[in-house]
Amino acid sequence: MSHRRSHGPRQARQRGFTLLELVVALAIFALMAAFAYAGLGSVLNLSAATGQMSERLGEVQRAIARIERDLETAIVRRPRGELTEEGEPPFSAGGAALFELTRAGVPNPLGLPRSELQRVAWSFSGGELLRLAWPQLDVPAGAEQPVAEVVLGDVSEVQLFLRDGQGQEQIQWPLAEQDPGARALPLAVDLRITLGDWGLVRRLIVLPEGPADVEQPG
Numbered sequence: 001m002s003h004r005r006s007h008g009p010r011q012a013r014q015r016g017f018t019l020l021e022l023v024v025a026l027a028i029f030a031l032m033a034a035f036a037y038a039g040l041g042s043v044l045n046l047s048a049a050t051g052q053m054s055e056r057l058g059e060v061q062r063a064i065a066r067i068e069r070d071l072e073t074a075i076v077r078r079p080r081g082e083l084t085e086e087g088e089p090p091f092s093a094g095g096a097a098l099f100e101l102t103r104a105g106v107p108n109p110l111g112l113p114r115s116e117l118q119r120v121a122w123s124f125s126g127g128e129l130l131r132l133a134w135p136q137l138d139v140p141a142g143a144e145q146p147v148a149e150v151v152l153g154d155v156s157e158v159q160l161f162l163r164d165g166q167g168q169e170q171i172q173w174p175l176a177e178q179d180p181g182a183r184a185l186p187l188a189v190d191l192r193i194t195l196g197d198w199g200l201v202r203r204l205i206v207l208p209e210g211p212a213d214v215e216q217p218g
Helices: 008-013 019-072
Strands: 091-093 099-103 118-125 128-133 147-152 155-163 188-195 199-206
Touching: 019 099, 019 118, 019 128, 019 147, 019 188, 019 199, 118 155, 128 155
Parallel strands: none
Antiparallel strands: 091 099, 099 118, 118 128, 128 147, 155 188, 188 199
């Protein structure tokens, strides 16, 4: 007598996914992938924005540090003009440039036969903060023009307020009625830079002849 084995249950256990199950699984996978992609996009966008902010912060900090170095190393030296000219004042502000001065401590790592003093100026034009440096200390007629360098962009406004010997704010230097015994340099410079993206950045910078305990702005 022959016996036939029933294959019904085994065939049921080996049955694959139905088309409906595959469609549902694919739909769930696509939904999860969409959420994951959106989350990854947000992370990448946030990372890029953070990187841009960090880079901008570095630009602003470096610009202000360079202004501080120029002001904090200012010396009292009147540049010589032509033989019949008195020359520029040691420090000037409120004219075509934001300020102009002679600074000390210019690095000379190669020990070249040159001065460690430098005549520099800062100006604001076309939304950019520029530093100008002369290749020579004295600026007679026909001398080389200063080299201009863009230090900071996206600048909306730059204001400069100077503290005189009595601590009063002035907008130009030298003072119009400055007596011979008056200070050649202001006590301090109140610098206010308005950025197009971050708004107002303010620093009070004490000059070498100024006191070390000038009150900082709030």
